[in-house]
Amino acid sequence: xxxxxxxxxxxxxxxxxxxxxxxxxxxxxxxxxxxxxxxxxxxxxxxxxxxxxxxxxxxxxxxxxxxxxxxxxxxxxxxxxxxxxxxxxxxxxxxxxxxxxxxxxxxxxxxxxxxxxxxxxxxxxxxxxxxxx
Numbered sequence: 001x002x003x004x005x006x007x008x009x010x011x012x013x014x015x016x017x018x019x020x021x022x023x024x025x026x027x028x029x030x031x032x033x034x035x036x037x038x039x040x041x042x043x044x045x046x047x048x049x050x051x052x053x054x055x056x057x058x059x060x061x062x063x064x065x066x067x068x069x070x071x072x073x074x075x076x077x078x079x080x081x082x083x084x085x086x087x088x089x090x091x092x093x094x095x096x097x098x099x100x101x102x103x104x105x106x107x108x109x110x111x112x113x114x115x116x117x118x119x120x121x122x123x124x125x126x127x128x129x130x131x132x133x
Contacts (some may be wrong), residue, residue: 008073010064019059026052050112057119075129083122087114 030049032038061080065072091114 008076010068011059011062013064013066015059015063019056019063022052022059023056026050026056050116054112054115054119057116057123061119061122071133072130075133076126079122079126079129082125083118086121087118090114090117 026049029038029052033040033045033049
């Protein structure tokens, strides 16, 4: 085992099943709440499914693939770095965009939306890089 694989303490590959289970449960919960078959408080409606989706994305991002080699670890680290730069850049650029376009864009982006956008950016970069290796 090389140094990169020792530094990355990833979850075992079978944790992807748990992550997809949490993701499917969260999506089903969103659908049931949208159909109003579950009467729930409005604050809980937003928080529980979003938290479930974020937890599942976190588990998926930190779960190793069945075949994890040095190149996959390097691609994973580059995708994490790209997602971080994307998140930091969007936080820095968003106020200027709102100033120049006179608040035509929503500026009340919460932390959950930012982290979700960073995870989506990570997955896009990671899987495109794996496909093109």
